Amino acid sequence: MSEEKMFQKKKETRGRQKIEIKMIQNHASRQVTFSKRRAGIFKKAAELSVLCGAQVAVIVFSPKGKVFTFGDPSMESVLRRFQPTAEPLGGPPALPSPPPYTVAREISALEEERKRLQEMEETRKWTWEGIDVFWWNRDIDEMGREELMDYKAALEALKANAIMKARGNMGVRRPDNFEDCGGNIGFSHDPWLLPSTSVFSLAN
Structure with missing residues (x-):
């Protein structure tokens, strides 16, 4: 095949299409997109940590409320850096905030609690879409x-x-x-x- 024909064949393809940023109406497509984009975000966060030595924490809530987390070196160690260490100047001292590691444990517990519900939701099969059971x-x-x-x-x-x-x-x-x-x-x-x-x- 000549180079001219190869060039013409390549031009026939539409190429990479720009995706319109709006809510995906189809439920199945929305779930697939969420899973792919979430994995992409976590991958980018891991690359940022490896390439630049940065400490990264990412928390993502699914449309169903399930929590997905990524942390390097760990979620708790990154959140702990937000814990206040000094009192504000002037005025009464501020009330102590909950330690970030406590919040991280609560998030982890919430993730475990909702994991089972999410799995049940994903494994459910309907004979007809939109028809509920008794x-x-x-x-x-x-x-x-x-x-x-x-x-x-x-x-x-x-x-x-x-x-x-x-x-x-x-x-x-x-x-x-x-x-x-x-x-x-x-x-x-x-x-x-x-x-x-x-x-x-x-x-x-």
Whole structure:
């Protein structure tokens, strides 16, 4: 192939495209971009530390709230440098600030706590995008405070409704698979109902 043809072939490519800086609407694409950019930031920070001997600390919060950290020589040693060592001139002494290493430990604990939630979020698979499961099948570990309160209220309402129906049925007939275990009403042989030891136990 001649040099002229090779040059023409190269010109046909669009080359590196400039990415518009705005919020990525697609959820999957946004997660991929976040992972790549976060890794790039940490790589640049590591290069800065190696090439220039700088002490670097980087903290990144994901859209879901998960914390990612990078520190050289360590996150705690870099944050500790921000701890005040002298009182301000004039006026009453300032209240002591929390030691940076305490903040670092809290961040580390928060990262461990949210790591499991993030993994659950990433490994979840939906049959159709945007279609949620039934509310009683949701994992309570993924719920926030307000969602937990609503979930509790819904369970209590469901329990009260089930008790009313069960008491009404008791006056009509007693099924063969009906059990009364220490005041707990259950249907141990019915595969469509949960055992009496669950949160849906109809105990008085």
